[in-house]
Amino acid sequence: MATRHEIATFDRVELSERIDDVPAGARGGVLDLRDEDIAMVEITDPPLDAVDRILFVPVSQLRLSA
Helix, strand or coil: CCCCCCCCCCCEEEECCCECCECCCCEEEEEEEECCCEEEEEEEECCCCCCCCEEEEEHHHEEECC
16 A cells, blocks of 8 residues: 655645646745645746746646655
């Protein structure tokens, strides 16, 4: 039986769908969780302007990244 890993602070994640101008598949790290269902994510790939790289994303739209 597989063990499910919940998204947690400092996890590397990938967007499962487009958020604003950031494409699905963009990768970054979880900086913080709010109410356990919204993650503050810093996108690192692809490189974005400093203002655009911090997103607040529903955890349901994230998946763990390698």
